[in-house]
Amino acid sequence: MQLLASVLVCFPEIEAVSYEPRQELLTMDFVVRARLDPSEIEDFAAFLAESIETYYVIEGGAASEMDFSYEQHDALTILHLARRMDELSERELSLTVQLLTERFGEALLVDPHGAEALDTEFRTLQHETLERMLMAVREIPLRDRLVGIRERDQVVVYNR
Known part of the structure; x- marks a missing residue:
């Protein structure tokens, strides 16, 4: 559960995150x-x-294909990006968020209570913790279906 919460804390551009253990996908x-x-x-x-x-x-590895889908509601587009949990790294997440920010700019919804509002030391610690958790999950995969969402100024994670 802490892993999904850390993803949302570190990346205020991510509106929600879910984990499906059968496919080992983080969406x-x-x-x-x-x-x-x-x-x-x-x-x-x-x-x-x-x-x-x-x-x-560049990192000396290979990535499996990503699953990318979207849905549209009035004046909103929701982009869904799914990646294999055993390949994901904090640096890949950072790259993804950077590319989304560069492409969509101010149109990309960003939680105003996000990482930029946090103390620099705490933010750095959260990113380091996230990387350690992503590495640990490769050894001991998560078994539960999990969902993490933003609710006002909080991050909520629960079992599905």
Whole structure:
């Protein structure tokens, strides 16, 4: 549970996160305050996949394919990105969030109570803790279906 909470604390751009143990997938939800054209979403998904693949080539590894989907509601687009938990790193999450921020700018919903509002030392500690937890999960996988969401100025994680 702490892992999902740390993802949300470290990355205020992630609106919700869920873990499915059967597929060992962590799904992150990002909200863009705009109704994006499907071709724009597909272009970004291809760019993100290529960027993650390049990151892993530089790091000396290989990444499996990511699962990218979206849904639209009025003037909002919700992007769903699923990655294998045993491959995920804090640095990959940082890269993903950076690319989303660069691409969608002010339209990307960011929790105002997020990481930037935290003390620098606490923020650094949270990122280090997140990386350690991601490494530990490779050895001892999570067994429960979990969901983490933002609720006002809090992060809530529960079993599904």
